Amino acid sequence: xxxxxxxxxxxxxxxxxxxxxxxxxxxxxxxxxxxxxxxxxxxxxxxxxxxxxxxxxxxxxxxxxxxxxxxxxxxxxxxx
Amino acid sequence: xxxxxxxxxxxxxxxxxxxxxxxxxxxxxxxxxxxxxxxxxxxxxxxxxxxxxxxxxxxxxxxxxxxxxxxxxxxxxxxxxxxxxxxxxxxxxxxxxxxxxxxxxxxxxxxxxxxxxxxxxxxxxxxxxxxxxxxxxxxxxxxxxxxxxxxxxxxxxxxxxxxxxxxxxxxxxxxxxxxxxxxxxxxxxxxxxxxxxxxxxxxxxxxxxxxxxxxxxxxxxxxxxxxxxxxxxxxxxxxxxxxxxxxxxxxxx
Numbered sequence: 001x002x003x004x005x006x007x008x009x010x011x012x013x014x015x016x017x018x019x020x021x022x023x024x025x026x027x028x029x030x031x032x033x034x035x036x037x038x039x040x041x042x043x044x045x046x047x048x049x050x051x052x053x054x055x056x057x058x059x060x061x062x063x064x065x066x067x068x069x070x071x072x073x074x075x076x077x078x079x080x
Numbered sequence: 081x082x083x084x085x086x087x088x089x090x091x092x093x094x095x096x097x098x099x100x101x102x103x104x105x106x107x108x109x110x111x112x113x114x115x116x117x118x119x120x121x122x123x124x125x126x127x128x129x130x131x132x133x134x135x136x137x138x139x140x141x142x143x144x145x146x147x148x149x150x151x152x153x154x155x156x157x158x159x160x161x162x163x164x165x166x167x168x169x170x171x172x173x174x175x176x177x178x179x180x181x182x183x184x185x186x187x188x189x190x191x192x193x194x195x196x197x198x199x200x201x202x203x204x205x206x207x208x209x210x211x212x213x214x215x216x217x218x219x220x221x222x223x224x225x226x227x228x229x230x231x232x233x234x235x236x237x238x239x240x241x242x243x244x245x246x247x248x249x250x251x252x253x254x255x256x257x258x259x260x261x262x263x264x265x266x267x268x269x270x271x272x273x274x275x276x277x278x279x280x281x282x283x284x285x286x287x288x289x290x291x292x293x294x295x296x297x298x299x300x301x302x303x304x305x306x307x308x309x310x311x312x313x314x315x316x317x318x319x320x321x322x323x324x325x326x327x328x329x330x331x332x333x
Contacts, residue, residue: 039259039261039262043262
């Protein structure tokens with residue numbers, strides 16, 4: 001895992017307090033596998049936006065399924 | 081076995097909108113007297129807000145004044161982010177800011193309708209919207225929206241005020257459902273005719289006429305409303321959300 005991927009896993013673990021951090025893998029689906037609910041997603045987005053200083057639109061959120069998707073999105077934003 | 085409760089709000093920050101006078105002032109002082117650090121919000125009169133703060137400080141409380149118009153999303157967003165950066169988090173929000181622009185329907189100016197809805201209802205939406213992020217992050221919070229018996233029974237000459245307060249009740253129930261997963265409790269306090277509140281707008285004659293309909297036979301007092309607000313912000317109300325607590329002497333049941 002690279003720096004960004006580690007950071008994303010940390011943030012998700014911070015939001016999903018009932019999920020054991022070891023279970024948060026890059027290919028884990030945030031909703032189906034990790035059981036995130038709507039407010040968890042909202043909280044996650046807020047944390048990611050604050051952490052990486054970027055806006056994540058609703059359309060972009062729709063496309064994100066796995067932890068990897070989140071990391072890839074942030075890396076792409078950082079390049080742009 | 082002993083069952084007692086602690087009303088202590090030490091370490092909590094409370095935002096009270098429209099706290100420069102009337103009920104908002106009393107609510108702000110009361111929350112401060114129970115240990116909360118109170119943000120005394122005001123729109124127009126700084127001197128009145130400072131007087132509220134003086135009451136807080138002189139009674140051993142803590143707080144600060146903060147000017148913003150709840151009807152302006154921009155002002156609310158800016159102020160709330162400043163408050164969060166200064167205080168770290170906000171645990172209590174009391175939406176009290178409200179105005180009345182009475183008039184019979186046919187003669188009610190469109191601006192009077194818009195202003196009342198903008199402040200009373202959209203204002204509540206704005207403050208909740210910008211504060212919910214912090215409360216969601218903290219996995220706790222108390223939101224108390226001040227509505228009114230007018231919103232429940234309707235007052236002739238107040239279609240705007242009644243609609244805005246009825247709207248706050250619907251908003252409160254929806255938000256209570258939405259934020260429950262993060263242990264954020266959202267309730268309404270619905271005052272009847274209160275001395276020191278909107279009751280003051282009535283003429284002597286009007287008040288007397290209405291008091292006949294109040295089973296307890298008297299106007300309420302601002303402290304009666306403060307009691308319900310403090311209760312809802314305390315650990316006594318841990319299992320209460322989406323409710324309308326009526327403080328009206330039985331005027332409406």
